[in-house]
Amino acid sequence: MTEEWEKCIRLKEPLVTRPFKALLGLAGFAMLLGILREVSGLGYVTGLNDGYAWGLFKNWNVTALTALGSGGYAVAVMAWIFNDRKFHPIMRTAVLTSLVGYGTGMLALGFDVGRPWNFIHILNPKTRNHHSVLLEVAVCMTAYVILALNFENMPPFLERMYKSGDPERSDRALKIFHYMQKSFPFWIALAFVLPSMHQSSLGSLMFLAGDRVHPLWQTARLPLLYLLMAYILGFACVLLVLILCTYVWRLGWDGAILGRLAVVMSWLTLWWLVIQFVDLAYRGVFEMAFTFDRYSIVFLLQTILLLIPAQALQIESVRSKPGNLLRLTLVLIIGGLLYRFTPTSIAFIPLGNYTYFPSAIEILMSVGFTALAVVIFLFAVKRFAILPASQGKIAAEAAIRPFDTL
Amino acid sequence: MDVNRRDVLKVLLGGTAVTAIAGSTAHVAKAEPDTIQPLDDAVGLLYDATKCIGCRACMPACENANGLVPDRGSSHGLYMQPEALNSQTKNLIKLHVAADGHERSFIKQQCMHCVDPACVSGCPMQALHKEPHGVVGWDPGLCIGCRYCQIACPFNIPKFEWYRVNPKIVKCELCRHIVGKTASQPACTKVCPTHAVIYGKRSDLFAEAHRRIQEKPGYYFEDRVYGETEGGGTQCLILAHVDYSKIGLPKMGPQSNASRVRRVTNVIYQGFLTPVVIYGGLVATIRDR
Numbered sequence: 001m002t003e004e005w006e007k008c009i010r011l012k013e014p015l016v017t018r019p020f021k022a023l024l025g026l027a028g029f030a031m032l033l034g035i036l037r038e039v040s041g042l043g044y045v046t047g048l049n050d051g052y053a054w055g056l057f058k059n060w061n062v063t064a065l066t067a068l069g070s071g072g073y074a075v076a077v078m079a080w081i082f083n084d085r086k087f088h089p090i091m092r093t094a095v096l097t098s099l100v101g102y103g104t105g106m107l108a109l110g111f112d113v114g115r116p117w118n119f120i121h122i123l124n125p126k127t128r129n130h131h132s133v134l135l136e137v138a139v140c141m142t143a144y145v146i147l148a149l150n151f152e153n154m155p156p157f158l159e160r161m162y163k164s165g166d167p168e169r170s171d172r173a174l175k176i177f178h179y180m181q182k183s184f185p186f187w188i189a190l191a192f193v194l195p196s197m198h199q200s201s202l203g204s205l206m207f208l209a210g211d212r213v214h215p216l217w218q219t220a221r222l223p224l225l226y227l228l229m230a231y232i233l234g235f236a237c238v239l240l241v242l243i244l245c246t247y248v249w250r251l252g253w254d255g256a257i258l259g260r261l262a263v264v265m266s267w268l269t270l271w272w273l274v275i276q277f278v279d280l281a282y283r284g285v286f287e288m289a290f291t292f293d294r295y296s297i298v299f300l301l302q303t304i305l306l307l308i309p310a311q312a313l314q315i316e317s318v319r320s321k322p323g324n325l326l327r328l329t330l331v332l333i334i335g336g337l338l339y340r341f342t343p344t345s346i347a348f349i350p351l352g353n354y355t356y357f358p359s360a361i362e363i364l365m366s367v368g369f370t371a372l373a374v375v376i377f378l379f380a381v382k383r384f385a386i387l388p389a390s391q392g393k394i395a396a397e398a399a400i401r402p403f404d405t406l
Numbered sequence: 407m408d409v410n411r412r413d414v415l416k417v418l419l420g421g422t423a424v425t426a427i428a429g430s431t432a433h434v435a436k437a438e439p440d441t442i443q444p445l446d447d448a449v450g451l452l453y454d455a456t457k458c459i460g461c462r463a464c465m466p467a468c469e470n471a472n473g474l475v476p477d478r479g480s481s482h483g484l485y486m487q488p489e490a491l492n493s494q495t496k497n498l499i500k501l502h503v504a505a506d507g508h509e510r511s512f513i514k515q516q517c518m519h520c521v522d523p524a525c526v527s528g529c530p531m532q533a534l535h536k537e538p539h540g541v542v543g544w545d546p547g548l549c550i551g552c553r554y555c556q557i558a559c560p561f562n563i564p565k566f567e568w569y570r571v572n573p574k575i576v577k578c579e580l581c582r583h584i585v586g587k588t589a590s591q592p593a594c595t596k597v598c599p600t601h602a603v604i605y606g607k608r609s610d611l612f613a614e615a616h617r618r619i620q621e622k623p624g625y626y627f628e629d630r631v632y633g634e635t636e637g638g639g640t641q642c643l644i645l646a647h648v649d650y651s652k653i654g655l656p657k658m659g660p661q662s663n664a665s666r667v668r669r670v671t672n673v674i675y676q677g678f679l680t681p682v683v684i685y686g687g688l689v690a691t692i693r694d695r
Contacts (some may be wrong), residue, residue, distance in 0.1 A: 038571070040569075041567065041568055041570045043564055048568065050492060050566060051567065055557075080692050081688065083695055113571065114549075114550075114551020114552075114566065115546075115549050115550050116551070118549060119550055121528070121531055122531070127532050128531060129527075129529050129594050130528060132530045132554075134530040135552045185689045185692035189688035189689045192684075192688055194682055197681060203555070204667060207667055208524055208557075208558075208664065209524075209557055223674065295528075337643070351562040352562060355488075
């Protein structure tokens, strides 16, 4: 039953469906709440306080969800650096998940900062702090979204412009495309270096907090673990999105490529677990994992949620069944997100009596930003040639796609 | 796949780059961590908990000097009664009573003005910065309100105005807006009736603290002054007769968290050499395809 994905197609499905409306509603509501947040203080709309100064927006939408948005980065490594041509048909899906993941993460960040008007000073080298890890994260993330991700997401857009019917516009699209081809390596290399920098720096961020992060998570290897987890979750996200799209829109099941994604992901996860446990032993806090207090339980849960799918996906007969692949990927995503979420929240120990639980508004906003990511994704796959499909589906579409080299 | 001269060259180049990075990494690892020493003219406070009578005169003095609105907390509007440092309170006297009820000590909470502060290191702008004399100041014109200082500070000092649209970071700045202008010392030390908290040069305060320890051996906790080495040292020093960790002062080694992060970052980045080398290598690799 397995087919081979060869080219990208535009879904000829109606855009405004009932789920789309619901998601759009959530996203719109989040924007309204965003306005409310801007005209009141953060304290009125969130559960944040002086002990837990970072909440859902930063811990979830930025730290955790940009790891999930690392699909474009992870798959690009396979497609361009290891030069595996088989990954090219899924590149467009991967870079689109990255764009929506990062884009909405940065939107959440915009609502989270208290004095956004001072952002302008980030342009002045004299008022920046060049030693700050957070500055690096902010600059690298912005640069990645504006320069690399927008570039990588250009081809489907240009394609549409080319086929607009207006010869002048077609001409312009071709010109831009040729220029893109020439400068291609420079942008792709940037799309590798920038996320490597900010995904590892997201780990370094919490290293500065020292003893305020529980020893099961606090380590000098945080940058490495965060970076590797970005790869793992990046692959996982692309896998999940592709499986779901395949189910919903019957794109044909390319077991070969999905299987390869799963294998790479599961090996990375196993290595990640080895590195984590060696690090625990090296720092002499191995026993802490088995004290069965709050921290130990979260840690063990996270380990199990990563280990079981990683082990199971090693078995060929398991991962070749679409249902299994979907379920195991989901479990692994939960485990991975739990890891990325924990050091800034559950494992964060401020001095004094503080508790934090996100407020309803905070949760609605956070969910709304995520819904917005899905809305943009749905819009894009139904307007541009993004999702991969097998030859049969492409023949049915009978469309000419001039830029399929990308 | 054909192996050609170009590929071999690439591998060789890559190998050289990796070796160079590994070599310089080893060099950095061998070198001493880049510790920051206190300035010669660094100023600070010395708070002696055994001299403090808990009169809290320093608290309204601080409010007045800094134009803060007193937090009346749970006192039904009668007194200034904050439960913790907050956006209305830069300075707070707390009472510690041990479970047995006998061991008691006051503790004065305010910014410790670290020698190598985590907040200054983490701040993406130079909003939190070292002023002359090592005072940690905050600049409203540069702060973006990211609150990373609140995550980074081991003493949990910087506070945020959660209920304002133009929120500020609130923390003790050692009365830098008046000291040397209209006042000779911060408001808290000026009003302290027992001189439990005094202001001066860090080196002088340090000598005074050691003089007191020598005068009464065994009286102060472990015969040492808190802030001498903790987290790379602080400019505000504390003496008490109870375990420092019981009065909210975290146990910390002599290396500051800021210097730890600098070290890890240096090893990875090699002064931005690593990203540039990787970028160049990648461009060359992808170009061939």
